[in-house]
Amino acid sequence: GDSVTQMEGPVTLSEEAFLTINCTYTATGYPSLFWYVQYPGEGLQLLLKATKADDKGSNKGFEATYRKETTSFHLEKGSVQVSDSAVYFCALSRDDKIIFGKGTRLHILP
Amino acid sequence: DAGVIQSPRHEVTEMGQEVTLRCKPISGHNSLFWYRQTMMRGLELLIYFNNNVPIDDSGMPEDRFSAKMPNASFSTLKIQPSEPRDSAVYFCASRPPISSEQYFGPGTRLTVT
Numbered sequence: 001g002d003s004v005t006q007m008e009g010p011v012t013l014s015e016e017a018f019l020t021i022n023c024t025y026t027a028t029g030y031p032s033l034f035w036y037v038q039y040p041g042e043g044l045q046l047l048l049k050a051t052k053a054d055d056k057g058s059n060k061g062f063e064a065t066y067r068k069e070t071t072s073f074h075l076e077k078g079s080v081q082v083s084d085s086a087v088y089f090c091a092l093s094r095d096d097k098i099i100f101g102k103g104t105r106l107h108i109l110p
Numbered sequence: 111d112a113g114v115i116q117s118p119r120h121e122v123t124e125m126g127q128e129v130t131l132r133c134k135p136i137s138g139h140n141s142l143f144w145y146r147q148t149m150m151r152g153l154e155l156l157i158y159f160n161n162n163v164p165i166d167d168s169g170m171p172e173d174r175f176s177a178k179m180p181n182a183s184f185s186t187l188k189i190q191p192s193e194p195r196d197s198a199v200y201f202c203a204s205r206p207p208i209s210s211e212q213y214f215g216p217g218t219r220l221t222v223t
Contacts (some may be wrong), residue, residue: 032210043114043201043214044153089153093210096141096165102152 002027006090006101013080014109021075021104023064023090031092033057033066033073038087038103047075047088082108112136114215116202122221128190131218134183135204143212144177144187145201153201159185192222 006023013019025033032051036044048057053068062077073090085108090101115134123129135142143158157167162179170177174193179185189196199219203212 034211041216043203043216045214046211049211096158096160097143097155098210098212100153 002031002092002094002099004090004092004099004101006088006104009087009103009105010107011104012107012109015082016079017108019075019077019080019084019106021088021090021106023073023075023101025071025073025090025092027071027092027094030068031094033064034091034093034098035062035064035073035075036089036091036100038089040086044089080106080108082110084108114202114204114213116200116215116218118218119216120219120221122223123192124223125193126191127222128188129192129196129220129222131187131200131202131220133185133187133202133215135185135202136206136213137183139204139206139213140182141205141212142179142185143203143205144185145203146198147201147217148198156187189220192220194222196220197222 003026034049035047037047038044048059050057050066053066056065064073064075087103087105089103091098117132141160144156147153156169157177159179177187199217201214201217203214205212
C-alpha cells in the first residue's frame with residue numbers, strides 16, 4: 001500500500017543553519033504531497049504542498065520539490081530560526097485520506 | 111474565521127468511565143476526520159465522514175470506540191469504557207469540498223488513569 005518514509009529525529013541545528021528533512025514515498029499514480037508542521041501543544045498545520053511532478057511548494061522560507069523519478073519530497077530551508085522548532089510531517093493524499101509519515105522533531109538552538 | 115474547534119482540550123478520567131470528545135468543523139467543510147496521536151504509534155486515522163456519513167471506520171481500535179456526526183457542524187468520538195491505553199491526543203480535522211487539504215483542530219489530550 002501507499003506509504004511515506006521520513007528521516008528519524010530529533011534533528012538539532014543551530015540558528016541560521018541549512019535544513020533538510022528527507023521524505024520518500026511509495027504510491028500508485030500521482031498523489032498530492034504535503035508537509036505539515038506541528039508546534040508544541042497544537043494541531044497539525046499545512047506548511048506547503050505540491051500536486052504534480054516537478055511542482056515546488058513553498059511557504060515561510062521552506063521549500064520542497066515533487067520528484068517523481070526519485071519518489072521524494074525533501075523539505076529544505078536556507079536559514080532556520082528558533083521559532084521553527086516543531087515536528088514536521090511528510091504526507092501524501094490517497095483517495096479521501098492523507099497518509100502521514102511518522103514525523104521528524106526539529107530543535108533549533110539559539 | 112474560526113478554525114476547527116475541539117472540546118474539551120484536556121480530559122482526565124478513571125478507567126471504566128465513558129469519555130466523549132467533541133468537534134465542530136469549519137463551516138462549509140463536508141469531510142471530517144478523527145485521529146489519535148501517541149508517541150508509540152504516531153498519528154493514526156480512526157474514522158472519517160463525508161457529508162455526515164461514516165465512510166471508513168477501519169482505524170477504530172475496537173468496539174469501545176464509536177463516532178457520530180448528527181449534522182454538518184458537530185461530531186463526537188466516544189470511548190466506553192475507557193482504558194489506560196486509550197491515553198493519547200485526539201485530533202479532529204475537516205476538509206472542504208474538492209480539496210485534499212485537511213485542517214486540524216488543537217486536539218484533546220486524554221489521560222485515563
